[in-house]
Amino acid sequence: MSFAGKVTVTVVLFAVAVVAAVVLIVALLGTPPVVNFTSQSPGAPVNVTLQTVGSLGSGSHPDWVSYLVRSPQGQWVHTTVFQVPQDTRINVTIYQYDSGSPLRNQQLGQVTGTYGNVAALNGRLFRVINSNAGNGVAHTFSIPQLGINVPLYGNNGNANLCGAAPCTTSSPHKVIRFSFTTPGPGDYRWQCFVPCGAGWLFGNGGPMSTLGYMGGFMKVVA
Numbered sequence: 001m002s003f004a005g006k007v008t009v010t011v012v013l014f015a016v017a018v019v020a021a022v023v024l025i026v027a028l029l030g031t032p033p034v035v036n037f038t039s040q041s042p043g044a045p046v047n048v049t050l051q052t053v054g055s056l057g058s059g060s061h062p063d064w065v066s067y068l069v070r071s072p073q074g075q076w077v078h079t080t081v082f083q084v085p086q087d088t089r090i091n092v093t094i095y096q097y098d099s100g101s102p103l104r105n106q107q108l109g110q111v112t113g114t115y116g117n118v119a120a121l122n123g124r125l126f127r128v129i130n131s132n133a134g135n136g137v138a139h140t141f142s143i144p145q146l147g148i149n150v151p152l153y154g155n156n157g158n159a160n161l162c163g164a165a166p167c168t169t170s171s172p173h174k175v176i177r178f179s180f181t182t183p184g185p186g187d188y189r190w191q192c193f194v195p196c197g198a199g200w201l202f203g204n205g206g207p208m209s210t211l212g213y214m215g216g217f218m219k220v221v222a
């Protein structure tokens with residue numbers, strides 16, 4: 001190869017490496033947006049509404065399972081990062097649109113860390129879901145640092161389930177409600193503990209390990 005040829009190959013390879021590095025950095029920095037619930041009147045309970053969907057239906061991973069957060073203005077936002085005030089009662093409502101399956105770890109079928117260690121499923125209080133019966137568990141809402149775990153009962157997998165978010169209540173769904181009090185300021189990791197990343201090693205890759213899908217942060221501020 002001529003000297004000019006070697007220089008050309010070197011320059012081209014260097015350019016490819018630079019582009020790859022930039023793409024990687026952008027991907028790593030690309031955190032989902034924050035939905036802010038802190039502008040409400042101080043001390044008043046904060047209502048946080050989420051939904052879970054079996055396939056997001058848009059974006060770079062349309063077939064991934066995902067959570068969404070509804071903004072105080074009523075817009076569904078594809079994110080798993082939300083901000084709430086400290087020492088405040090948080091009333092969580094989750095619209096669950098996905099099917100379920102038996103849990104690998106039955107302990108995740110238990111409600112912990114909420115007011116009274118209970119949650120409501122379609123208005124009925126429950127402390128535990130036996131995921132080996134009925135439709136199983138679709139996802140969990142869990143904040144390990146605060147001892148919070150709530151299993152989300154599945155919909156019948158044979159039903160005509162919503163396949164593109166934001167889903168509306170015209171699709172089969174479950175409504176899960178529970179409350180807890182926020183601690184002091186900090187970023188609290190929350191996630192689903194059902195290995196629901198279909199097609200990934202043991203179900204734990206893809207949406208299970210990507211911010212904005214099956215896990216995120218509850219940002220607690222003063």
Ligand SMILES: [Cu+2]
Binds near residue numbers: 214
């Ligand atoms: Cu999940």
